[in-house]
Amino acid sequence: MSPDKHAASEYNRSITTLASDRAVHRAFHWLHLHEPQLRRWQLEFLAIPAPPFYESARAAWFLSKFRELGLHSPHLDAAGNVLAEYPSTSKSPACILVSAHLDTVFPAGTDTTPREAGAVIHGPGACDNGAGLAALLGLAAALRHANIKPATTLLFAANVGEEGEGDLRGMRQLFSGESEYFQRITAAIAIDAPGNATVIDRALGSRRLRVTVTGPGGHSWADFGLANPVVALSSAIQAISKLKLPANPRTTLNVGTISGGTSINSIPSSVTAGFDLRSTSALELDRLELAVLKTLEHALKPHKGELALHVERIGDRPSGALPPSSPLAQTLRAVDRHLAIKTSAHVGSTDANLPMSLNIPALAIGSGGSAGNIHTVQEWFDPTGRDLALRRILLLVLGLCFQ
Numbered sequence: 571m572s573p574d575k576h577a578a579s580e581y582n583r584s585i586t587t588l589a590s591d592r593a594v595h596r597a598f599h600w601l602h603l604h605e606p607q608l609r610r611w612q613l614e615f616l617a618i619p620a621p622p623f624y625e626s627a628r629a630a631w632f633l634s635k636f637r638e639l640g641l642h643s644p645h646l647d648a649a650g651n652v653l654a655e656y657p658s659t660s661k662s663p664a665c666i667l668v669s670a671h672l673d674t675v676f677p678a679g680t681d682t683t684p685r686e687a688g689a690v691i692h693g694p695g696a697c698d699n700g701a702g703l704a705a706l707l708g709l710a711a712a713l714r715h716a717n718i719k720p721a722t723t724l725l726f727a728a729n730v731g732e733e734g735e736g737d738l739r740g741m742r743q744l745f746s747g748e749s750e751y752f753q754r755i756t757a758a759i760a761i762d763a764p765g766n767a768t769v770i771d772r773a774l775g776s777r778r779l780r781v782t783v784t785g786p787g788g789h790s791w792a793d794f795g796l797a798n799p800v801v802a803l804s805s806a807i808q809a810i811s812k813l814k815l816p817a818n819p820r821t822t823l824n825v826g827t828i829s830g831g832t833s834i835n836s837i838p839s840s841v842t843a844g845f846d847l848r849s850t851s852a853l854e855l856d857r858l859e860l861a862v863l864k865t866l867e868h869a870l871k872p873h874k875g876e877l878a879l880h881v882e883r884i885g886d887r888p889s890g891a892l893p894p895s896s897p898l899a900q901t902l903r904a905v906d907r908h909l910a911i912k913t914s915a916h917v918g919s920t921d922a923n924l925p926m927s928l929n930i931p932a933l934a935i936g937s938g939g940s941a942g943n944i945h946t947v948q949e950w951f952d953p954t955g956r957d958l959a960l961r962r963i964l965l966l967v968l969g970l971c972f973q
Contacts, residue, residue: 626650649742667725820849
């Protein structure tokens with residue numbers, strides 16, 4: 571038998587043994603019977619808005635639930651992440667991070683009250699990341715109910731700052747020198763995305779730029795001829811749109827917002843645009859960012875002395891990948907073989923980006939069910955059959971504890 575096949579056989583045997591354990595069966599049973607409880611929790615916290623940078627009310631709810639579930643040392647860290655431990659039988663300080671993000675993409679003032687239509691839950695954030703947060707609570711409750719004793723401490727985190735300009739600030743805190751857990755986390759599993767078979771094992775890197783062009787401004791008639799920031803930036807954007815981008819590694823560029831000016835009959839004094847650059851390659855991201863900056867400078871060169879350019883980097887998500895030979899990847903393959911799941915692997919931008927970029931084994935995994943209209947106020951989530959995804963995550967986490 572080849573070394574690769576021998577390793578796969580060992581992982582398969584380990585997961586089969588784990589899945590036959592009576593305590594694990596009790597946990598599976600809890601997850602199957604308590605879908606109504608998961609649904610009640612999900613409806614309750616979805617009604618608490620968690621716009622970017624303002625997750626504190628929902629965080630307080632999760633802190634209370636972590637306490638109710640009997641997790642150890644529930645607390646908020648400096649970034650506002652809600653953390654608690656499920657202790658191991660070992661004296662080792664090592665821990666495995668299991669997380670789901672608190673924040674949504676929806677701004678303050680958005681009505682997030684969920685609505686039910688049969689099995690389906692409708693409302694902003696119903697899936698992203700309501701489904702992941704419900705799964706996090708379900709896993710903690712099932713472990714406690716079954717009195718499972720893992721070989722490695724599990725660190726549960728309802729974290730902030732995954733969406734948009736949050737720029738992974740919750741994960742940045744956890745993996746910074748300021749965190750008590752930074753040196754302890756040996757693997758990270760983020761619960762994010764619907765589906766029973768979903769896994770995101772390659773991190774899509776991104777750079778987000780806020781580009782502002784300013785000038786003196788003036789009256790559209792009396793001051794006609796003054797340099798116009800809107801026209802200058804529009805010309806620059808047109809030139810940027812013609813940049814040649816590689817198909818492999820896939821690299822993309824989008825101008826998602828543009829705003830400025832005060833009235834139709836005024837030459838604007840300022841205009842701002844938001845640029846989103848993405849690639850699976852850190853090198854290509856660097857190249858694209860440099861090309862964008864050079865093109866902006868070239869486009870504004872004829873207006874030197876009249877217009878000023880300011881570029882602010884407002885987001886920087888690193889790229890990375892989970893090596894197929896890592897224990898985390900091999901454990902997932904063994905779990906999926908055991909549960910007869912055909913693994914659906916994707917590239918994505920999630921909380922797993924940060925640990926992947928630090929060469930810490932990490933992935934994002936589906937929370938079950940099905941969903942649609944994600945990142946819109948028409949978002950919906952159907953949790954039917956999600957206990958399969960929760961069994962998958964439970965086996966993955968516990969299987970990793972013994973590697």
